[in-house]
Amino acid sequence: MFSASEFMASPSSLFSAYASFMASMMLARTILNDLIPKPIRAYLVALFRRLFKAKTSQLTLVIEEHGGGLTKIGPHTDRLKIDKCPGKKRISIRLEKDERLTDSYDGIELKWKFVCVEQERSNNRDSSRTGSDTRRFFELSFDKRHKEKILSSYVPYVLDKAKAIRKTDRVLKMFTLGNNGRGGPYYGGSNWESINLEHPSTFETLAMEPEQKEAVKEDLVRFLNRKEFYKRVGRAWKRGYLLYGPPGTGKSSLVAAMANYLKFDVYDLQLSNIMSDSDLRKLLLDIANRSILVIEDIDCSIDLPDRLPASEENGKNITRPQLTLSGLLNFIDGLWSSCGDERIIIFTTNHVEKLDPALLRPGRMDMRIHMSYCTFHGFVLLASNYLGISEANLSHRYCHVLEEIKVVDRLPYIDPPEHEGSLPLKGRKATRSNSYGDSPGKSDGKA
Numbered sequence: 300m301f302s303a304s305e306f307m308a309s310p311s312s313l314f315s316a317y318a319s320f321m322a323s324m325m326l327a328r329t330i331l332n333d334l335i336p337k338p339i340r341a342y343l344v345a346l347f348r349r350l351f352k353a354k355t356s357q358l359t360l361v362i363e364e365h366g367g368g369l370t371k372i373g374p375h376t377d378r379l380k381i382d383k384c385p386g387k388k389r390i391s392i393r394l395e396k397d398e399r400l401t402d403s404y405d406g407i408e409l410k411w412k413f414v415c416v417e418q419e420r421s422n423n424r425d426s427s428r429t430g431s432d433t434r435r436f437f438e439l440s441f442d443k444r445h446k447e448k449i450l451s452s453y454v455p456y457v458l459d460k461a462k463a464i465r466k467t468d469r470v471l472k473m474f475t476l477g478n479n480g481r482g483g484p485y486y487g488g489s490n491w492e493s494i495n496l497e498h499p500s501t502f503e504t505l506a507m508e509p510e511q512k513e514a515v516k517e518d519l520v521r522f523l524n525r526k527e528f529y530k531r532v533g534r535a536w537k538r539g540y541l542l543y544g545p546p547g548t549g550k551s552s553l554v555a556a557m558a559n560y561l562k563f564d565v566y567d568l569q570l571s572n573i574m575s576d577s578d579l580r581k582l583l584l585d586i587a588n589r590s591i592l593v594i595e596d597i598d599c600s601i602d603l604p605d606r607l608p609a610s611e612e613n614g615k616n617i618t619r620p621q622l623t624l625s626g627l628l629n630f631i632d633g634l635w636s637s638c639g640d641e642r643i644i645i646f647t648t649n650h651v652e653k654l655d656p657a658l659l660r661p662g663r664m665d666m667r668i669h670m671s672y673c674t675f676h677g678f679v680l681l682a683s684n685y686l687g688i689s690e691a692n693l694s695h696r697y698c699h700v701l702e703e704i705k706v707v708d709r710l711p712y713i714d715p716p717e718h719e720g721s722l723p724l725k726g727r728k729a730t731r732s733n734s735y736g737d738s739p740g741k742s743d744g745k746a
């Protein structure tokens with residue numbers, strides 16, 4: 300018979316057994332790592348996991364993260380991430396890594412988990428970019444029995460909600476041509492540069508006839524809601540506006556108000572910097588959907604056909620490509636106009652009479668908006684915005700002034716001395732220019 304002490308190994312023999320076991324494991328691991336390529340190893344690991352995973356009644360959806368904040372915070376959520384990007388109106392609240400949240404939809408319990416996984420960056424084209432990327436996604440788990448309902452109604456509901464949040468949080472951008480086009484001619488390539496568009500103009504602050512304002516807003520909303528209509532009638536989903544009127548009457552302010560109203564980015568294009576139709580095409584193809592393209596002072600840049608005359612080079616008469624009116628029109632309503640959706644094109648001009656009739660043809664400019672000098676309604680709104688005077692008060696205190704305004708088309712330059720800031724009377728620029736040429740007495744203000 301063996302005694303118990305014979306079975307009891309000494310600590311030194313236990314330690315040497317452990318050391319040799321670890322050494323052989325490490326050797327085996329090194330051999331495996333050397334012999335089996337990484338993708339096959341990953342596949343084998345995934346296969347083992349799948350084989351030995353406990354059968355579950357839960358289904359898990361993986362939803363990639365594309366921004367958007369939380370609309371709900373569950374009672375069991377312990378850690379939340381809060382940040383506020385510059386320019387954004389609200390703070391955004393997000394789940395922290397591996398945090399969970401429970402939601403309920405029509406009596407179905409849904410569990411959300413926010414997962415962050417470090418992934419090795421594999422960029423064959425740019426070997427200098429090594430390191431790792433973090434993949435962020437949500438896992439949504441629920442009972443498999445409710446798969447149809449969750450996929451057909453809960454998920455679309457959540458995605459719509461996320462879209463709406465992104466829309467309200469969106470910081471608008473204003474794009475202009477980069478160095479290539481700024482301060483000099485633009486020679487190909489696309490280099491739109493953007494800055495945050497923080498223009499405060501809105502339809503509420505804009506002095507315009509109320510009916511005119513409503514008509515523009517309604518037109519914009521109708522345009523946005525008519526995707527199917529445009530498709531049905533075979534037209535590109537775009538709309539053209541022509542804003543015309545004297546300088547300083549609010550054309551740019553209206554563009555900003557439209558952008559703020561629709562939450563569309565603005566692309567500001569100076570045609571005088573574009574040298575050829577093909578350059579224009581490249582730039583316009585690079586414009587995102589749901590955006591406003593503004594071509595300001597179109598009357599100044601519309602002498603298009605002879606922009607760049609034929610030139611002599613090495614004794615040969617070379618005709619260079621040009622920016623032509625027909626090229627421009629082609630982008631407005633020709634074949635190229637169909638590249639992109641939900642686009643708004645706005646031309647502004649101080650001299651509508653100088654524009655080529657081809658540009659004004661019905662269908663090209665869907666709506667023409669005349670921005671003219673201040674009317675009674677405009678004045679009331681500006682007085683209220685700038686001076687905080689209500690309409691009732693205004694009528695009472697400035698009755699006599701309003702009487703004059705009702706009948707005077709152009710106003711002289713007025714600066715209210717006792718109030719902070721100046722009151723931007725429409726037509727100020729125009730009347731100011733009178734002081735350079737015409738004498739005030741000669742101003743064409745008429746009763």
Ligand SMILES: Nc1ncnc2c1ncn2[C@@H]1O[C@H](COP(=O)(O)OP(=O)(O)OP(=O)(O)O)[C@@H](O)[C@H]1O
Nearest residue numbers: 504505506507545546547548549550551552723725
């Ligand atoms: N209708 C208006 N409502 C509110 N503010 C206005 C209006 N018109 C002019 N302003 C004020 O006057 C300033 C000049 O207006 P804006 O630049 O929009 O005019 P514009 O018609 O685009 O001028 P230009 O033709 O010279 O480009 C703006 O800062 C704005 O505050």
